Amino acid sequence: MRGFDISPLLRSSIGFENLNRLVDYASRIDTGDAFPPYNIEKLSDGAYRIQMAVAGFARGELDITVQENTLIVVGQAAPEVDGKERQYLHRGIAKRAFERRFQLADTIKVTGASFENGLLNIELVREIPEHKKPRKVDIGTGLDALPAAGEARLAAE
Numbered sequence: 001m002r003g004f005d006i007s008p009l010l011r012s013s014i015g016f017e018n019l020n021r022l023v024d025y026a027s028r029i030d031t032g033d034a035f036p037p038y039n040i041e042k043l044s045d046g047a048y049r050i051q052m053a054v055a056g057f058a059r060g061e062l063d064i065t066v067q068e069n070t071l072i073v074v075g076q077a078a079p080e081v082d083g084k085e086r087q088y089l090h091r092g093i094a095k096r097a098f099e100r101r102f103q104l105a106d107t108i109k110v111t112g113a114s115f116e117n118g119l120l121n122i123e124l125v126r127e128i129p130e131h132k133k134p135r136k137v138d139i140g141t142g143l144d145a146l147p148a149a150g151e152a153r154l155a156a157e
Contacts, residue, residue, distance in 0.1 A: 035098050036075070046126035050102065055118040056095035062120060066110050071102040071122070107132075 038052040054062060054075055063074045075098045104124070112123045
């Protein structure tokens with residue numbers, strides 16, 4: 001019997017714990033080109049890194065945009081610098097235009113990017129807002145437990 005592998009669903013989503021939302025997004029994924037190849041690393045409890053192999057591209061030919069909860073990475077090769085077109089005997093380095101989209105959770109923020117040795121590194125961090133963090137509620141006794149009700153009783157007396 002063959003098992004069901006959901007790892008392709010997890011490749012372009014970062015910070016999601018809600019499987020229903022993840023499956024909904026996966027149903028809308030375009031299963032086309034897989035260029036450029038990339039890794040998603042979990043660096044620590046709330047830190048992630050997307051590492052894309054963009055060999056042949058210069059820093060100025062890459063563009064990173066965050067729009068709502070979508071990270072968009074675009075690579076557009078610039079025209080030849082000297083004005084003449086190169087003649088290749090073998091072209092093994094794919095330097096074609098691409099657009100890669102990553103769906104981010106509400107709590108994931110892009111903190112920076114770096115480009116070194118043909119690898120584009122995009123740093124991400126999970127930031128949970130104060131109003132979404134768990135907090136302790138003190139348990140009082142009698143009138144202390146319900147301040148509004150206690151004040152109403154005192155005003156009535």
